[in-house]
Amino acid sequence: xxxxxxxxxxxxxxxxxxxxxxxxxxxxxxxxxxxxxxxxxxxxxxxxxxxxxxxxxxxxxxxxxxxxxxxxxxxxxxxxxxxxxxxxxxxxxxxxxxxxxxxxxxxxxxxxxxxxxxxxxxxxxxxxxxxxxxxxxxxxxxxxxxxxxxxxxxxxxxxxxxxxxxxxxxxxxxxxxxxxxxxxxxxxxxxxxxxxxxxxxxxxxxxxxxxxxxxxxxxxxxxxxxxxxxxxxxxxxxxxxxxxxxxxxxxxxxxxxx
Amino acid sequence: xxxxxxxxxxxxxxxxxxxxxxxxxxxxxxxxxxxxxxxxxxxxxxxxxxxxxxxxxxxxxxxxxxxxxxxxxxxxxxxxxxxxxxxxxxxxxxxxxxxxxxxxxxxxxxxxxxxxxxxxxxxxxxxxxxxxxxxxxxxxxxxxxxxxxxxxxxxxxxxxxxxxxxxxxxxxxxxxxxxxxxxxxxxxxxxxxxxxxxxxxxxxxxxxxxxxxxxxxxxxxxxxxxxxxxxxxxxxxxxxxxxxxxxxxxxxxxxxxxxxxxxxxxxxxxxxxxxxxxxxxxxxxxxxxxxxxxxxxxxxxxxxxxxxxxxxxxxxxxxxxxxxxxxxxxxxxxxxxxxxxxxxxxxxxxxxxxxxxxxxxxxxxxxxxxxxxxxxxxxxxxxxxxxxxxxxxxxxxxxxxxxxxxxxxxxxxxxxxxxxxxxxxxxxxxxxxxxxxxxxxxxxxxxxxxxxxxxxxxxxxxxxxxxxxxxxxxxxxxxxxxxxxxxxxxxxxxxx
Numbered sequence: 001x002x003x004x005x006x007x008x009x010x011x012x013x014x015x016x017x018x019x020x021x022x023x024x025x026x027x028x029x030x031x032x033x034x035x036x037x038x039x040x041x042x043x044x045x046x047x048x049x050x051x052x053x054x055x056x057x058x059x060x061x062x063x064x065x066x067x068x069x070x071x072x073x074x075x076x077x078x079x080x081x082x083x084x085x086x087x088x089x090x091x092x093x094x095x096x097x098x099x100x101x102x103x104x105x106x107x108x109x110x111x112x113x114x115x116x117x118x119x120x121x122x123x124x125x126x127x128x129x130x131x132x133x134x135x136x137x138x139x140x141x142x143x144x145x146x147x148x149x150x151x152x153x154x155x156x157x158x159x160x161x162x163x164x165x166x167x168x169x170x171x172x173x174x175x176x177x178x179x180x181x182x183x184x185x186x187x188x189x190x191x192x193x194x195x196x197x198x199x200x201x202x203x204x205x206x207x208x209x210x211x212x213x214x215x216x217x218x219x220x221x222x223x224x225x226x227x228x229x230x231x232x233x234x235x236x237x238x239x240x241x242x243x244x245x246x247x248x249x250x251x252x253x254x255x256x257x258x
Numbered sequence: 259x260x261x262x263x264x265x266x267x268x269x270x271x272x273x274x275x276x277x278x279x280x281x282x283x284x285x286x287x288x289x290x291x292x293x294x295x296x297x298x299x300x301x302x303x304x305x306x307x308x309x310x311x312x313x314x315x316x317x318x319x320x321x322x323x324x325x326x327x328x329x330x331x332x333x334x335x336x337x338x339x340x341x342x343x344x345x346x347x348x349x350x351x352x353x354x355x356x357x358x359x360x361x362x363x364x365x366x367x368x369x370x371x372x373x374x375x376x377x378x379x380x381x382x383x384x385x386x387x388x389x390x391x392x393x394x395x396x397x398x399x400x401x402x403x404x405x406x407x408x409x410x411x412x413x414x415x416x417x418x419x420x421x422x423x424x425x426x427x428x429x430x431x432x433x434x435x436x437x438x439x440x441x442x443x444x445x446x447x448x449x450x451x452x453x454x455x456x457x458x459x460x461x462x463x464x465x466x467x468x469x470x471x472x473x474x475x476x477x478x479x480x481x482x483x484x485x486x487x488x489x490x491x492x493x494x495x496x497x498x499x500x501x502x503x504x505x506x507x508x509x510x511x512x513x514x515x516x517x518x519x520x521x522x523x524x525x526x527x528x529x530x531x532x533x534x535x536x537x538x539x540x541x542x543x544x545x546x547x548x549x550x551x552x553x554x555x556x557x558x559x560x561x562x563x564x565x566x567x568x569x570x571x572x573x574x575x576x577x578x579x580x581x582x583x584x585x586x587x588x589x590x591x592x593x594x595x596x597x598x599x600x601x602x603x604x605x606x607x608x609x610x611x612x613x614x615x616x617x618x619x620x621x622x623x624x625x626x627x628x629x630x631x632x633x634x635x636x637x638x639x640x641x642x643x644x645x646x647x648x649x650x651x652x653x654x655x656x657x658x659x660x661x662x663x664x665x666x667x668x669x670x671x672x673x674x675x676x677x678x679x680x681x682x683x684x685x686x687x688x689x690x691x692x693x694x695x696x697x698x699x700x701x702x703x704x705x706x707x708x709x710x711x712x713x714x715x716x717x718x719x720x721x722x723x724x725x726x727x728x729x730x731x732x733x734x735x736x737x738x739x740x741x742x743x744x745x746x747x748x749x750x751x752x753x754x
């Protein structure tokens with residue numbers, strides 16, 4: 001399958017600003033090549049869902065977008081920054097990229113509010129009082145207004161993940177990355193987290209979601225990208241991917257998960 | 259009288275330290291007090307302060323009294339002579355072999371330590387006129403003096419002697435004739451304990467030591483005739499401090515002529531001990547008389563541990579972080595530091611910093627500095643490993659989450675990883691603190707006046723080893739228990 005698939009079959013509105021531009025991205029761990037040349041773009045306001053079997057490289061792809069994984073080859077541009085330029089100040093770039101992890105990764109020694117206030121006060125030099133106000137607004141937005149002074153340990157999984165989203169939003173990022181954000185949750189808590197992501201989509205947040213929630217991907221995605229063995233197999237609007245898949249590998253995958 | 263072999267263990271350590279830090283030549287040192295050309299009327303060296311090395315405890319020649327003050331026949335004679343001749347004395351209480359080493363290395367100007375004048379030693383030292391004539395005596399448990407009255411009544415019995423000393427030679431010479439078994443032991447205290455516990459029936463050792471112990475309630479009595487052994491002398495490094503030696507000889511003659519010399523000796527051997535109304539033979543009496551010295555020892559133990567632990571934390575954090583950086587040079591330095599100080603005994607470093615280092619840098623090292631350096635560097639090696647382990651055990655997702663928010667590596671460490679690592683490492687750190695407190699007792703080998711050192715001083719003088727060690731064990735136990743409680747309390751407050 002062509003690595004230019006994103007462009008050729010994309011359903012994006014041309015002319016919208018490009019937020020992420022990936023060219024021929026490769027990543028190897030030792031001898032094992034996990035990403036074998038990924039090329040594509042993500043536009044402002046777009047929601048891209050990445051699906052694929054375990055080990056297909058979708059999480060590695062996502063982690064290359066904020067350089068939690070160091071790309072082996074190719075270029076990754078986010079906004080005005082070239083992440084693959086060795087001279088780039090990666091801390092500065094990451095302020096514009098929010099990330100939400102499967103395991104939440106809340107800081108257990110801080111309260112919920114302190115988790116959210118950490119980056120604005122440390123990185124943006126926002127005053128404590130201002131950061132606290134912002135944190136409370138964000139908590140309100142994710143439905144956890146009364147949990148500001150709670151410890152992460154006292155929260156349910158769904159609540160933890162909503163705090164993690166609020167924490168990422170506190171830096172007012174240009175783009176949000178979600179790495180299997182609902183995979184570690186009990187089924188009854190998946191809904192509350194998806195609702196928060198859905199709201200973000202409605203507000204026009206640019207997002208890349210690695211997910212196993214096919215129904216949700218069909219609902220919120222502007223485009224869906226199917227990966228296998230470190231390559232993009234097929235990419236297109238959800239109707240095409242789920243109702244009219246072109247590639248046999250995707251057809252086989254969907255027959256197993258749907 | 260003592261020979262070098264009296265304390266083989268210590269001798270080996272000193273030799274080892276000298277070997278390990280071999281580059282240190284024994285001559286490359288500054289002499290503390292070089293004699294100014296003095297006016298003819300006053301002795302050369304008058305008005306000077308001299309550093310005099312002595313043993314830690316060789317009662318009644320040198321030992322600590324109940325308040326922890328250095329006292330004894332050697333001390334009183336030296337100070338009386340100093341007063342008579344108009345110079346000042348600064349004491350270094352080091353242990354016998356360490357004292358000799360100190361004079362040879364220039365850390366001290368002279369040594370007075372119940373030291374026998376021998377031809378061997380004359381090659382290294384210049385001796386004064388003899389100031390005391392040593393004798394050997396037999397001693398037995400109180401109550402056995404009717405049964406054992408000399409070599410002739412020892413047939414089939416066991417006699418404890420000091421390994422490699424004249425008491426062993428003397429006993430061997432009589433062994434065949436009288437048919438007794440020999441039990442050679444390292445220290446007088448061990449010999450006394452053997453007799454008291456029944457492992458030996460009698461012992462043979464220097465008369466003044468045994469006589470003083472009898473007076474202090476050791477439970478032994480001396481029997482038989484004393485056997486003359488040799489003369490004790492004050493010594494300086496060969497060719498150095500001739501004026502000091504001359505003043506000693508002149509002052510000694512004065513003391514002997516005035517009768518002050520006899521007064522001093524009788525004070526320790528004539529049955530006129532300290533009379534403060536306390537019966538020293540009871541456990542309570544022992545506790546009361548030894549308590550002030552033990553408490554001052556405890557104070558030093560706690561202080562040296564506190565200072566060393568604080569510094570070891572700083573160094574340990576530094577090396578712990580160096581060990582997990584990606585920089586191979588920093589990592590190499592940390593790995594080397596940790597393996598050196600984890601892989602070598604504390605005692606070696608104590609000797610090195612106190613005796614070896616001065617010879618390398620040409621200036622004296624304060625005993626506190628040497629002690630703190632020793633404990634700090636050893637502790638830092640262990641703390642570095644604790645820090646490394648704790649930091650690496652924090653979920654890597656924590657670092658990733660912090661970095662993804664735009665915090666740098668240092669900030670992420672400081673705000674996110676370290677607070678969690680500290681929480682995890684606290685129990686190990688408390689454990690390390692307790693170990694360091696106990697390890698500080700090793701500093702007694704260089705004469706640092708900590709708790710166990712003070713205890714050794716006391717039982718070396720009165721031979722009540724078991725009781726004194728029991729008291730010390732209780733003090734350590736109480737101190738460590740309280741310290742652990744305090745640390746746990748702080749842990750709960752800080753790491754809630």
